[in-house]
Amino acid sequence: xRIAVDAMGGDHAPQAIVEGAxxxxxxxxxxxxxxxxxxxxxxxxxxxxxxxxxSISIQHASEVIEMGESPLxxxxxKKDSSIAVAVQLVKEGRADAVVSAGNTGAxxxxxxxxxxxxxxxxxxxxxxxxxxxxxxSLLLDAGANIDCIPRHLFEFAIMGSDYAKEILGYPKPRVGxxxxxxxxxKGNELTKEVFSMLEKTNLNFIGNVEGRDLLTGAADVIICDxxxxxxxxxxxxxVAVYFKELMKKExxxxxxxxxGALLLTGxxxxxxxxxxxxxxxxxxxxxxxxTCIICHGRSNPKAIKNAIRVASEVVSHHxxxxxVESIKANGHALARPPKSVS
Amino acid sequence: xRIAVDAMGGDHAPQAIVEGAxxxxxxxxxxxxxxxxxxxxxxxxxxxxxxxxxSISIQHASEVIEMGESPLxxxxxKKDSSIAVAVQLVKEGRADAVVSAGNTGAxxxxxxxxxxxxxxxxxxxxxxxxxxxxxxSLLLDAGANIDCIPRHLFEFAIMGSDYAKEILGYPKPRVGxxxxxxxxxKGNELTKEVFSMLEKTNLNFIGNVEGRDLLTGAADVIICDxxxxxxxxxxxxxVAVYFKELMKKExxxxxxxxxGALLLTGxxxxxxxxxxxxxxxxxxxxxxxxTCIICHGRSNPKAIKNAIRVASEVVSHHxxxxxVESIKANGHALARPPKSVS
Numbered sequence: 001x002r003i004a005v006d007a008m009g010g011d012h013a014p015q016a017i018v019e020g021a022x023x024x025x026x027x028x029x030x031x032x033x034x035x036x037x038x039x040x041x042x043x044x045x046x047x048x049x050x051x052x053x054x055s056i057s058i059q060h061a062s063e064v065i066e067m068g069e070s071p072l073x074x075x076x077x078k079k080d081s082s083i084a085v086a087v088q089l090v091k092e093g094r095a096d097a098v099v100s101a102g103n104t105g106a107x108x109x110x111x112x113x114x115x116x117x118x119x120x121x122x123x124x125x126x127x128x129x130x131x132x133x134x135x136x137s138l139l140l141d142a143g144a145n146i147d148c149i150p151r152h153l154f155e156f157a158i159m160g161s162d163y164a165k166e167i168l169g170y171p172k173p174r175v176g177x178x179x180x181x182x183x184x185x186k187g188n189e190l191t192k193e194v195f196s197m198l199e200k201t202n203l204n205f206i207g208n209v210e211g212r213d214l215l216t217g218a219a220d221v222i223i224c225d226x227x228x229x230x231x232x233x234x235x236x237x238x239v240a241v242y243f244k245e246l247m248k249k250e251x252x253x254x255x256x257x258x259x260g261a262l263l264l265t266g267x268x269x270x271x272x273x274x275x276x277x278x279x280x281x282x283x284x285x286x287x288x289x290x291t292c293i294i295c296h297g298r299s300n301p302k303a304i305k306n307a308i309r310v311a312s313e314v315v316s317h318h319x320x321x322x323x324v325e326s327i328k329a330n331g332h333a334l335a336r337p338p339k340s341v342s
Numbered sequence: 343x344r345i346a347v348d349a350m351g352g353d354h355a356p357q358a359i360v361e362g363a364x365x366x367x368x369x370x371x372x373x374x375x376x377x378x379x380x381x382x383x384x385x386x387x388x389x390x391x392x393x394x395x396x397s398i399s400i401q402h403a404s405e406v407i408e409m410g411e412s413p414l415x416x417x418x419x420k421k422d423s424s425i426a427v428a429v430q431l432v433k434e435g436r437a438d439a440v441v442s443a444g445n446t447g448a449x450x451x452x453x454x455x456x457x458x459x460x461x462x463x464x465x466x467x468x469x470x471x472x473x474x475x476x477x478x479s480l481l482l483d484a485g486a487n488i489d490c491i492p493r494h495l496f497e498f499a500i501m502g503s504d505y506a507k508e509i510l511g512y513p514k515p516r517v518g519x520x521x522x523x524x525x526x527x528k529g530n531e532l533t534k535e536v537f538s539m540l541e542k543t544n545l546n547f548i549g550n551v552e553g554r555d556l557l558t559g560a561a562d563v564i565i566c567d568x569x570x571x572x573x574x575x576x577x578x579x580x581v582a583v584y585f586k587e588l589m590k591k592e593x594x595x596x597x598x599x600x601x602g603a604l605l606l607t608g609x610x611x612x613x614x615x616x617x618x619x620x621x622x623x624x625x626x627x628x629x630x631x632x633t634c635i636i637c638h639g640r641s642n643p644k645a646i647k648n649a650i651r652v653a654s655e656v657v658s659h660h661x662x663x664x665x666v667e668s669i670k671a672n673g674h675a676l677a678r679p680p681k682s683v684s
Contacts, residue, residue: 228570238557
């Protein structure tokens with residue numbers, strides 16, 4: 001199993017990425033990590049390491065697409081960027097998967113352009129795994145597809161279900177459609193049509209779920225278009241940050257409160273652990289011919305290590321093959337009722 | 343100033359509603375409150391009250407539309423429901439505004455059907471006032487209009503701006519369009535078209551805001567379609583509830599933590615106060631010929647009192663008249679570029 005890791009992408013690259021790669025190589029002996037990027041800078045970091053795992057190698061790439069750069073222009077101008085080279089390794093069969101904490105748009109674009117899509121998939125989607133009080137759920141699309149037609153959300157449901165089955169360990173993932181009421185009649189034009197499609201699939205479709213169900217574990221897979229997904233994830237994050245800041249201010253406003261907060265140190269740590277994105281190892285771009293895990297720009301070594309593990313699991317569990325089969329098995333759900341004989 | 347209050351709507355009706363009406367009548371001597379509903383039940387509650395303000399009266403309505411009932415069927419079947427009668431009072435000029443914590447769909451439907459819309463408004467919207475660390479902001483539409491065309495969001499922006507100016511006290515409300523990136527080019531087809539419309543208005547349009555800006559006070563008025571608005575508000579609430587439950591569990595898991603939490607009692611109270619929906623007195627349905635404030639089903643007397651105050655302010659500040667003028671003043675923004683001569 002060979003994972004190409006973009007060593008230059010992310011707020012703390014290459015340091016955090018290289019450290020994460022070393023953690024992964026040590027913990028998962030079957031994984032070979034190919035660090036893609038400036039060989040001089042990467043070597044300098046690796047040279048300090050005692051007992052460097054032999055399963056780590058370097059693939060030189062002379063350029064870097066910066067975080068704020070236009071994905072398409074960046075890829076066009078910088079043919080030798082770490083992102084482009086890492087994806088190229090997958091394309092040429094020299095790596096099984098790619099992991100990057102770099103410019104998300106550039107990672108998505110490079111992967112979609114170079115690897116193309118799985119049979120039956122028109123729109124690859126970004127999945128986001130998040131924790132709630134009963135475990136974890138997967139939301140997709142998290143922002144790769146802004147304007148969607150019903151077929152796209154149908155694809156997200158299939159892809160999400162197979163991913164959740166193989167990677168999150170749900171034998172029969174409950175797939176919910178994010179909408180504004182539980183009844184089939186509640187929703188916008190898009191979700192109402194998707195609802196009637198998903199009813200015809202062999203998925204464990206549980207119907208609509210609402211914004212308030214997001215953190216109650218009502219569904220294992222939550223489907224929405226990329227506009228709604230992006231807004232929802234950012235709102236969720238912002239509410240969490242808001243309460244954190246409010247508490248910080250209130251809990252330090254006088255000595256008695258400070259003492260109270262001190263006694264709760266362990267509780268705060270436990271809560272922070274439960275909200276730690278690093279646990280889930282990045283967001284998969286699902287639906288491309290290959291495996292691509294996108295990490296948060298601020299990824300720390302642990303997040304990178306987990307992303308490398310997840311990438312290897314996606315490959316070894318043949319998630320893509322399952323998706324192609326599921327799309328085929330559910331093609332009838334896409335047929336429009338008026339067309340009677342097919 | 344006469345406010346018709348649906349005494350029968352809400353989880354704690356009629357008790358909480360009647361108590362809220364009494365609070366309002368005592369605090370705001372210029373407001374006459376007309377309690378609409380079962381006169382026997384309302385009288386029974388009022389009879390207990392010492393020094394009952396003379397500004398409270400009862401308008402009998404023999405029926406109640408229940409919370410789970412279909413709005414349209416409910417209104418058709420129950421002509422003498424408290425909601426229908428309360429709105430009718432406004433229609434007949436016997437009340438200046440209506441306040442209800444009952445079935446939201448029925449309140450919206452009754453108001454839209456009976457009062458009709460303001461000149462130039464195709465889609466009345468529900469506004470929601472929420473608190474963040476720099477004050478309060480207004481989000482609309484919160485769920486009245488699920489599938490929207492650009493013109494509708496243009497209307498929401500005008501209505502929201504005038505409401506925020508008159509009721510929230512922002513001299514020049516910053517209007518933001520909820521989208522998935524700051525640049526004009528970021529968004530879905532709907533928001534991109536709305537962006538170019540709002541640029542042409544005389545509003546203080548500050549461009550796109552993201553989900554993460556919701557609680558940072560980046561905009562005083564946040565515009566989105568009712569599907570996104572509904573999902574966003576419910577997600578926000580669910581994240582807050584999730585953290586509250588997580589903390590409760592962690593803070594009581596051993597005696598030391600319990601002591602810590604005890605020392606923070608004041609801080610928790612202060613945080614709860616900052617998240618108290620009752621402060622903001624309900625959600626206005628903006629764009630109808632009349633004034634309608636919709637309250638949370640679980641409204642307590644304080645929430646009802648504040649809603650009555652807000653309703654009276656909407657009337658006395660002539661918010662509707664301002665909206666009609668603003669729509670007229672900004673009609674040019676709706677013109678499509680290809681049509682040259684008008």
